[in-house]
Amino acid sequence: MKQKLLKLFLILFALSSVAFAQRRTITGVVTGKQDGLPLPGVSVIVKGTKTGTQTGPDGSYSIKADPGQSLVFTFIGFNTQTVTPSSNRLDVTLSGQTSELNEVVVVGYGTQVRRDNIGSITPIKGRDLAEVPVQNxxxxxxxxxxxxxxxxxxxxxxxxxxxxxxxxxxxxxxxxxxxxxxxxxxxxxxxxxxxxxxxxxxxxxxxxxxxxxxxxxxxxxxxxxxxxxxxxxxxxxxxxxxGKAVVTLDSWYGISKVQRLPKLLNAEQYVMMKNEALGNAGYNLANTYFALETDANGKEINTNWNDYVYRTGKAYSNSVSVSGGSENTxxxxxxxxxxxxxxxxxxxxxxxxxxxxxxxxxxxxxxxxxxxxxxxxxxxxxxxxxxQNGEAFNIAGLGRIPLVSPPNVSPYNNDGSYNLNGNALGLGNDKGVSTSYYNIVPVxxxxxxxxxxxxxxxxxxxxxxxxxxxxxxxxxxxxxxxxxxxxxxxxxxxxxxxxxxxxxxxxxxxxxxxxxxxxxxxxxxxxxxxxxxxxxxxxxxxxxxxxxxxxxxxxxxxxxxxxxxxxxxxxxxxxxxxxxxxxxxxxxxxxxxxxxxxxxxxxxxxxxxxxxxxxxxxxxxxxxxxxxxxxxxxxxxxxxxxxxxxxxxxxxxxxxxxxxxxxxxxxxxxLYNGTASLAYNQTGNPQLGWxxxxxxxxxxxxxxxxxxxxxxxxxxxxxxxxxxxxxxxxxxxxxxxxxxxxxxxxxxxxxxxxxxxxxxxxxxxxxxxxxxxxxxxxxxxxxxxxxTSLTSITAGSETVSISQVGSPIGDLYIVRTAGVDPATGRRIFINGAGQKVYYQYYAPTGAYNWTYADGTKAPAITQATDAVNYKKTSPTAYGGFSNTFRYKSFDLNILFTYSLGGYVYYGTGAGLHDQRFWNNTTDILNRWTAPGQVTNIPKVVYGDNVSNGSTLPLDINVYKGDFLKFKSGTFGYSLPKSLVNKVGISNLRVYLSAYNLFVITKYPGPDPEVSSNGTGGNSSQGIDRNTAANQRTITAGLQVKF
Amino acid sequence: MGVMLSISCQKSLLTPVSQTQVSDQDYQPFTTSARINSQVLGLYASIRQSTTSNATTYNSIFGGRYQIYNDVKADNWLNYTANSVTAYQTWNETVTSTASEVEGLWTAEYRTINSCNLFIDGMAAKGTSVVGSTQGAYYVAEAKFLRALAYYSLLQLYCRPYWDGNGSQPGLPLRLTGNSSYNNYDLARSTVAQVYTQIISDLQAAETGLPTNYADAATNTTRAHKNTAIALLTRVYLTMQKWTDVINEANKIVPVSAPFTASSGVANTLQATPAAAFTSYTTTESVFSMPFVNATETPGSQSALADYFGGLGSTEFYLNPNGVIADANWKTSDLRRGFVATKSGRGCITKFPTVSPYTDWAPVMRWPEVLLSLAEARARSTQSVDVQAVALLNAVRHRADASTTYTTASFDTYIDLVNAILQERNIEFLGEGLRNIDLVRLGLTIPAKGTVPAITSSDPRYIWPIPNSELLYNKLMTSNP
The missing domain is CATH 2.40.170 (Maltoporin; Chain A)
Structure with missing residues (x-):
């Protein structure tokens, strides 16, 4: 192959050095009138003949013609021009509508006019990206x-x-x-x-x-x-x-905030709920309980841990450029x-x-x-x-720690020192219980x-x-x-x-x-x-x-x-x-x-x-x-x-x-007793290919x-x-x-x-x-x-994804439930055979954790036996809708993105209903308390991490990931040229921009468009496990051209 | 044109050579004598703790977990942590085919076996020509010793004992050639007897091929020499109840009378006190041990003997008050009572005193085992209160308990003598992984302990199940009854 290519090169070199005589060669560049940019792909034909060529990617052409012959320039969307060259150089400007189809696309080792390209290539303009407050x-x-x-x-x-x-x-x-x-x-x-x-x-x-x-x-x-x-x-x-050197200055300043955080129990609600759970689990509330405490001013402590983990982000960016050129440089x-x-x-x-x-x-x-x-x-x-990939269960992950930390305890003692209990948050007035997570503030x-x-x-x-x-x-x-x-x-x-x-x-x-x-x-x-x-x-x-x-x-x-x-x-x-x-x-x-x-x-x-x-x-x-x-x-x-x-x-x-x-x-x-050893540790495959x-x-x-x-x-x-x-x-x-x-x-x-x-x-x-x-x-x-199937693990802990032959990869591998039993407040699971299995975390002597409807003992629900390929995570349809408006000197660009048909496993939601010391979302207040009560939240039992989905991924934490998102929007105003030109500015535009302004979705988490496993998990997308929420940003910017 | 060719492609870059690891292509691990020696040490390191990219907790074999499983499955320990990662289910006889220890030990042992097979193949193809036939024979003998040890230890947990139908019960997939690529590895189980035949053949070859000793005491303890192979053969024959073979094998090195110091090769002998072999790891009493070195070679998480039995760390298990420590015949004057301690109200042993990262060497075989095996074989084969058997038993007992001296008059029948020998093993090797093997090889019921019921020899729980993944991916594999 290599030799052949080289030979071909040599032959072509030889050919190219053969001179053609007699007729003269006309060269030139064809540009569009509106934007002055070169037009590639313009057909250039010697009038009345079949001799023709087309302009290259830089708009240039070269054609041989006899003296007196005229050249016809034709291009879709432009007015055809016929010109008789007066010298060997003929530059032509075509008037007409510049169309996206006439723009140049990069095709790999070169460029091509979009109209001539037959590949599927989507162009995006740099200016659509420049005003978005992103890092990459x-x-x-x-x-x-x-x-x-x-x-x-x-x-x-x-x-x-x-x-x-x-x-x-x-x-x-x-x-x-x-x-x-x-x-x-x-x-x-x-x-x-x-x-x-x-x-x-x-x-x-x-x-x-x-x-x-x-x-x-x-x-x-x-x-x-x-x-x-x-x-x-x-x-x-x-x-x-x-042309003349152009100096451009781009500046923006922005403010970011977190949005759509789950609503958590306050200290009083937390203490009430956890004590109820302790009681339901048979604890002696005389020596085991959660309790409120007061700060140095005698005020009841009610810690919102989100205040320590999230903040208002402030950002700015400045770019300055100078560009220009002479005929040749x-x-x-x-x-x-x-x-x-x-x-x-x-x-x-x-x-x-x-x-x-x-x-x-x-x-x-x-x-x-x-x-x-x-x-x-x-x-x-x-x-x-x-x-990030592999971090979802990190003990002090910032996405998780403010959700699980108890609100009745402050990060500080009343003397201002950190409230610590060994390598964990201090217990405050809680007795007989332990809260094993870090105090995140010193961290x-x-x-x-x-x-x-x-x-x-x-x-x-x-x-x-x-x-x-x-x-x-x-x-x-x-x-x-x-x-x-x-x-x-x-x-x-x-x-x-x-x-x-x-x-x-x-x-x-x-x-x-x-x-x-x-x-x-x-x-x-x-x-x-x-x-x-x-x-x-x-x-x-x-x-x-x-x-x-x-x-x-x-x-x-x-x-x-x-x-x-x-x-x-x-x-x-x-x-x-x-x-x-x-x-x-x-x-x-x-x-x-x-x-x-x-x-x-x-x-x-x-x-x-x-x-x-x-x-x-x-x-x-x-x-x-x-x-x-x-x-x-x-x-x-x-x-x-x-x-x-x-x-x-x-x-x-x-x-x-x-x-x-x-x-x-x-x-x-x-090493073996201090001496070097050598051991087989990777199976090879010399056939391994792409x-x-x-x-x-x-x-x-x-x-x-x-x-x-x-x-x-x-x-x-x-x-x-x-x-x-x-x-x-x-x-x-x-x-x-x-x-x-x-x-x-x-x-x-x-x-x-x-x-x-x-x-x-x-x-x-x-x-x-x-x-x-x-x-x-x-x-x-x-x-x-x-x-026939493979499962994928999120962060080494939770298996939620299954890739099954005949189905999409990365489907959710979920245990089904059937609500809460109004008689007992137990979570009802559906086993592999479709039977209802009732669960209670605390089983008194003679009772069972897992029972069938008739009260007889049932085998424990396991993922291997009872989970099903439940929903797909990839969307059926997704896309964007952007609108650009310009009115006189005002411009407005709004981009919406959307996604339909995919499901998301809200693993965070399992944690938010966990009955260990973790804080819960306020819907836990609807928990079952009395026989006959119909609710979707089971009876709270301290320690219960099964009914909520912490130990088994449950369908109650699977949601549709459909959304419509205000992804970005920019409203700009260009100051009148007559005004700015006086101070030597050719163009000055100010704008206000919003990024991730809002999302319309039924998804309960902050954002359905997240991924716990990032780019590392092709077969485990659609998982939101303790993910830190995305930000909403408002920026104000300035563009100046000199 | 030549320039064009050379600049358009740099062929050598297409075939990179790993700068951090040795490729297995073209027998590269066998190209120098240093690499071959490192490989041999790698085989030992593998039977200590097999290397793998996943589930490191369960890779430990003779570095601790094998001994732990065989101790806690029997009757001397009660579980404290109820942690399924740390042999809880082995202890309470509820292991399933997907239990991590069942999957993990099987995988680790077979990785060692495959590494031995690859090594034996590679030595024949290339390595022996590099190191010379004498050294090559030593190395191959070491590999065969380790392969035999791996198969033997698998048999003890995953297969019915030899007495059940004289080894006719399903054994193990017997793999004797190295595997190194994607292939169909379906292989049916050989019988227990067939696997034992292979083990004996490997150990006999090892006994012939191994050096009589090494240059220093540490190597004599951490690598196999002739006496190591003989010692393991006595254990194997004892497990098969082949008493005559035990005697013949042991007689090669055990003299007829005290002090029973090995008559050839490394001078294996009892140390003055029972504690000596646990304070200095390289005495001649330690026939074979797995070494550990602080910081660089540690037993790994949740796999150290000290972590389970030593009252250190999480103290996974504590002494069963109704187990061997309840034996009245184990007198308080016995120095081995000094190993028994109490921490937080729970019994533990101090044989492995080193705190985290628990670098006490893990014993695989100690000399008293050879003596007691010979004693048991003599008593059983002669069906008499054999003089040498009593002397051997007494050597072990009297060292620890100066107040007791066994004579032939101490035992009315040979059965009494055998029981005394068994109990001596129970005392002597507490925490060293022999107890369950001693019960199972004789078909004895595993006594009840705590809340765990007794397990008779016909109970399926008498042995572990075959791992689920083996059943899944080896289409010719069959499960245990």
Whole structure:
């Protein structure tokens, strides 16, 4: 393959040096009149002949013509122009409506006019993201693109959102898309080793983003081969434009608050309820009871623990940029500082970044350029939020601790000292009971779990255009990320008790990417060809080390460099991988009527097993622009449809996100009586390869009324086979780990509809609505032989998810209940056989905990015997609806997102009705108290953690996750130019913006759109277990252009 | 063009070599003598506590949990914490096929067996040529010793005893070649007798192949030598009630008369006091022990003998007042009474005195066991109050209790002698994991304790069930009756 490609390169070089004589070559650039941007894909034909070409991605063209011949420039949506060139240079400006269809989309190793593209690619404009008060741009993508479901997993700042493009596309590997930032595939995900979240993509200032293109189908993604299974998100940062330097200043200030927290019992209600529960459990209330107490002023203590854990977050962000350019050189330089304090105490995100790029045209043949971007992100937290993957049951997770801590006790003693009882909150006047959870206040005051990321991304390219239709380009990019963790846990309370603990660790992630491409764009009459050939190498390494020290010598100190008693290694990591690829893409169209795109990529990847190193990933797409057919005119359809393109594509792509050494059988070092030992600890699989994703996409794009309304409808099916999964073998085989095998399969299929309109467009007023809806259906079709289901555990404790062959992955695996028995106040469970089983936590002598309706003893309800595949968690439909209004100098943009048909397990709700010392929500006041009472809350019995769903996941804690959310809205006003111009400002806009303003849902938790398992749990989504709530933010901002 | 080729792909980067672990490709763990030696130590480390990525609590084998299960399943302990993680269900005879200890021990033992198999295969294919045939034979003998120990210990908990139909009851899946990849591993159970045959064959090979001793006392205690194999063979034959074989085997190293110091190889012998072997871990009394080292090699959470029996930590179990400590014949003057202590009103033993992380070495075999096994075999095979049997018993008793000297006149019948030997084992090895085996190998009823009923030899609860996952993923596996 490699040799063949090289030979082809050489032949093409030879061809390109053959000179054509006689006729002269006319070159030029075609731009649109309205925005002055280059128009790619404009058809250029020598009048009266079949000689023709089309403009390239930069709007340039080159055509041979005899003197006196005129050129015809035609482009859909624009007025055709016929010009007779007077020299060898002819720049043309076409007037007409610029349409979304004429915009350029990034397609991987190049760009293409959207109208010519036959892949499913959704563009998002950078300006839609810039004003949203987020830490990373991913958080602002929700609702903007059909087929892209974006879940903000919790209220912790800079947590990576869960992004699923056209459903969840893997069982155990990543289901997150590939992010390509200015041509360089970037690190993604959480790179923090501390409790603060550190999204690798938090380095990018949303103000620096020009556009984002989300590639979804096989045709659009096949060029990324073994990395394309989850879709590709292309991020293009801003570049300079020719002309006078423009200075832009963007500033906002915002205030965030928590919303929709559950309503908890106050101290009096709590004491009453817990004592009732103690009595019902047979305790002697004379020596075992909960009691109120008073503070130093004699006032009854009524602690709202939320006041200590949540706060009003204040945030601001400033960006400044200067950009411009001469005929041959353009530049863009920007700096930003963002200081965001979240709603969780001590949780902050501070980013300082600078980015610069420069493009220079040395001559008509040579051009070069590059960018360098540096950012320092401080992700700060005091302690675990209990909201990230694996943290849901952390004893002092901030999502949970204010809900369970008793309100009748203060965090402080009356003398102002911390109220402590060993490593737990003090008991106050409570007697005979224990409250074993930490006093969170000293933990918040003294602990830290901070992360700092230094992130450098840079690239440099060199481009040769030996002939107008040949572009040879080499690009070298780096993505270097240094993650530094600083954790201190005080010796008085919390995880550091009683000796204190400090952990510092450091991980370096380094990647380089080198692309070499040759692009050939040539038209022959009505035939246009665009051929891309390329080679790419990507090399990533990871090194981590650190130190954990415990037993502080002097508690006055809290840094790792102080005196400590014991030292242990921490944060050790070592990894490397290498991906080398050769690829080719041919785009062909005939008369802008028939389109063909063929792609092939060969990937060799180091993490693949020794026998599966190399894979081929082909893709093909077809398009048909019907409006260009004569019959279309014949039936008059052209009067309605300005464009109507039918497309279909098929591709085989892969998911290569296996870990670096996953295919290896490995022996690990250990010790035996002080001497080195070596023991088998990982089962290898030399056949281990990529997961295969066969993507079919059929759809049509249309423009109505001269593209005033554009739309896209797509049906897709994604068959995923060879999914990785650790297959259970007979334990007696003695394998050290379940061998990971390419074995399972599933599919996603669905429908996406996008409608955009310039509904009203006149001088003073415009209204641009945009609506998208996506329907997705997921089904697991096979696991390993003999296995029909897999369960997934949340945070190592609670099994709530089941992936069953024939059903979607990650369904809820739930025990059903049938209300509360009015006679006895017992929770009624439904066992596997459908029988009612009554439960009482406290069974007097001779009685049973579990009984049938007739009072006879029943076996205890267990999940293994009695749970059912209860509900699916993935939504049936989801999407967004955005409206942009402009009236004179006012603008308004509102984005709603919605989701329908998915269910959420509100595990937090189980805790909120737990009958240990934990506080409860106020609905517990409706508990059963007297025979005959009909209620949904059972009799409270102290210690009961079964009736509420703490020990078994129950249907009472499963809710519909349907919602309509006011995701973001911005109201802006541009000051009159006549006014601002006087002070040298070309444009000044002020705005007020709201983010997560409200959500309409029947879900009882703060937000149905959260995820306890984050990006780590493809098969355990839809779980809300002790998640810290999302924030609502109001910002005021300012944009100034000089 | 050559430049283009070399810069477009760097082949070597496609096949990375792990810098932190050794790949099993091309017998890489067998490429140097140091790696091979490390592997041998890895096998020992594995039978101490098998390595795995999950459920670390249950990986412990001879590092503590195996002894704990075999002690608490019998009658000397009462449970305090009712914690299902710490053998509560084994104690109260309610283990199910999904119980963590049932799944965990099986998995850990078979991982050790597979590691031994892989090692034996790898030595034949490559390792012996690296270390030479002499050293190679030593190593293979060590692997066979450990494989035999693993199979033997599995038989004691998961299979009916040998006396039940002379080993005709279902035994274990007998795996003798290494597994290292995704495959179909369905394998039916061999009979108990077939598994014993393999154990004896491995131990005989070990006895022949093992070195007579090592350079230092610590290694003599932590690695198998000839006497270790002989000692284990006496235990195996005793379990099979093959008295003559016990005698023949023991006679290889046990002299006819006191002080019964091993006549060849490592000079295994009784120390002056019972406590000596628990204060210094490497005396010649400790035939085989699992070492622990503070901070670097610890028994792991909830797996240490001291944590269960020592009155330290969570004190999972306490001495049954009606168990062996109630024996009037265990006199107060007996030094071993000094092991018995009371903490918070509950009885415990001080054999394992080291506090968390509980780095007392875990005994696997001590010399008095060999002596008492020989004594029992002689008494039973001669069906008489055998002189040597009495002398052997007396050696163990008299060391601890100077006030008692057994003579042939002390026993009216050989049955009395046998019972005295059994009771001596019960006293001597309290907390060391022999009690349940001694009951089961003879078909004795496991006495009732606390609220737990007596378990007769025909009761299904007499042995553990086969783990659910084995039944699930090994299609040829059958469950216990």
């Amino acid at each position: 741009f991913e958080q602002a993508l929700g609702g903007r693109a059909a087929g892209a479901q974006v879940t903000i997993p919790n209220g912790l700042l800079n947590a990576p959102p869960v992004i699923n493009i056209r459903g969840i596309n893997s069982l155990s590997l990543s289901s997150q898309p590939l992010f390509v930032i200015d041509g360089v595939p970037s690190y993604t995900g959480d790179v923090s080793g501390a409790s603060a979240a550190g999204n690798a993509l938090g380095n990018i200032n949303p103000d620096d983003i020009e556009s984002i293109d989300i590639a979804k189908d096989g045709s659009a993604t096949a060029i990324y081969g073994s990395r394309a299974a989850n879709g590709v998100v292309f991020v293009t940062t801003k570049k300079g434009k020719k 353009t530049y863009y330089l920007s700096a930003n500082y963002s200081n965001q304090n979240g709603i969780l105490a001590k949780n902050s995100f501070n980013r300082t970044g600078v980015t610069a790029n420069l493009d220079h045209k040395v001559s008509n043949i040579i051009s070069m350029g590059g960018k360098i971007s540096y950012s320092d992100e401080q992700n700060l937290a005091a302690t675990t939020s209990g909201s 918040l005051d003294m602990n830290r779990s901070n992360n700092e990321v230094n992130h450098v991304s840079s690239n440099f390219y060199f481009q040769l255009k030996p002939l107008s239709w040949i572009t040879l380009k080499t690009t070298y990019g780096i993505d270097y990320l240094y993650s530094d963790n600083d954790i201190y846990q005080n010796p008085y309370q919390g995880d550091g008790y009683p000796n204190g603990s400090a952990t510092d660790s450091y991980t370096k992630y380094k990647r380089w990417v080198w692309d070499n491409t040759a692009q050939f764009d040539k038209g022959f009459g009505k035939n246009s060809f665009s051929l891309l050939l390329g080679n790419e190498q990507q090399r990533s390494t990871q090194r981590g080390f650190g130190l954990n020290r415990t037993v502080i010598s002097d508690p006055a100190f809290n840094v790792i460099q102080a005196g400590w008693g014991t030292n242990n290694a921490s944060g050790l990591s070592y990894g490397e991988n290498y991906l080398v690829s050769f690829f080719g893409r041919l785009n062909y169209d005939f008369d802008k009527k028939y389109f063909l795109s063929g792609t092939i990529r060969q990937d060799e990847y180091s993490a693949f097993g020794a026998n599966s190193k190399k894979g081929y990933f082909p893709g093909v797409g077809l398009g048909w622009e019907i409006t260009r057919e004569n019959f279309w005119h014949g039936i008059g359809a052209d009067k309605v449809f300005s464009s109507f393109k039918i497309r279909a594509s098929y591709a085989k792509v892969g998911n290569n996100t296996l870990s670096d050494y996953q295919s290896f059988g490995l022996y690990n070092s250990g 997961e295969t994703s066969k993507k079919t996409d059929i759809g049509f794009n249309f423009g109505v009324l001269n593209d005033r309304i554009t739309g896209e409808v797509a049906y897709y099916k994604n068959n995923i086979s060879d999914m990785l999964y650790g297959v259970n073998e007979a334990p007696s085989a003695g394998l050290p780990s379940n061998p990971v095998v390419n074995i399972a399969s599933m599919y996603n299929r669905g429908l996406e509809i996008t409608l955009n309109a310039n509904a009203v467009q006149n001088k003073n007023f415009s209204w641009t609505p945009s609506f998208n809806i996506s329907f997705n259906q997921n089904k697991l079709t096979s696991l390993s032989p003999g296995l």
